Amino acid sequence: MPSIFSRIVSGELPAYKVAEDEHHLAFLDITPLVEGHTLVIPKKEVDYIFDLPPAELAALHHFAQRVAKGVKAAVTCRRIGVAVIGLEVPHAHIHLIPMNNVSDMNFANPKIKVAEARMKELAAAIGAQVPGADGGAVAPLDTKGSRETEETNNPAAAAAPAQDSSLGQLQQLTKGLYFMSESDAPLEAVSFPAPSSMNDEALAKLAGQPTDAKVEKQELTYFLRNHTADKGVLGDPALANRFKALQMYLKQELEDVQVYRFGSGPQVPVLALGKTEDGKLAGFKTVLTET
Structure with a gap:
């Protein structure tokens, strides 16, 4: 047997x-x-x-x-x-x-x-x-846990100024990834100083959109659901694994991660953002095509 x-x-x-x-x-x-x-x-x-x-x-x-x-x-x-x-x-x-x-x-x-x-x-x-x-x-990947382990093993590291490496890690994770809708658009890592208020107007400014643009929120897992599925739109389990790794990093390393869609198409700019340890915003941007 x-x-x-x-x-x-x-x-x-x-x-x-x-x-x-x-x-x-x-x-x-x-x-x-x-x-x-x-x-x-x-x-x-x-x-x-x-x-x-x-x-x-x-x-x-x-x-x-x-x-x-x-x-x-x-x-x-x-x-x-x-x-x-x-x-x-x-x-x-x-x-x-x-x-x-x-x-x-x-x-x-x-x-x-x-x-x-x-x-x-x-x-x-x-x-x-x-x-x-x-x-x-x-x-x-430079994660919260790995930094804590390094600080435990190397007290000098804990005393050193904190280094924001979120953007570099996100660049590594998003490199070569495309979001598939009615057309394909690359994922691009982003980092911003956090605005004083996370209202729709401030978010639209971050996205380079008119301040009166319609803003729709989505949960990250829902937004990426077709790209993280093994038999999803990508048709490639290895690529799906890369999207899963990106999703895991965002959920573990950033706080209050949220996806924001701007406008009503046919080109819909998207920001996926969360808060870093030092209070910045980081994540990725892409564009959906919806006709």
């Missing part, structure tokens, strides 16, 4: 996949020790990892290294712990576990429950950060 992991490989069972190549697959553990706990497997079913031929064992670890870089870039932690147990499922696999303390690697710890929506966000964020097969580096 095929192992549960082989059934995931064949598509018989679903999984929160984060990376895949011809011979390997990585996906989130559905009973994780911590958020971001990822399993890396060879697609070929082999019970004991050290029964793999040397070249295949080396290739599995090379793939795991790439995935670990993605996990480290997407999940706040000090290190990525590595474990091979081999008793739970008769299919060789490597555990990649984001860790801040040695105790995070204790498999006797109670497993945590992570909501489905959060698992999808994590899978997308990790997948978007996994380097290519050539080993090209992916810059880790």
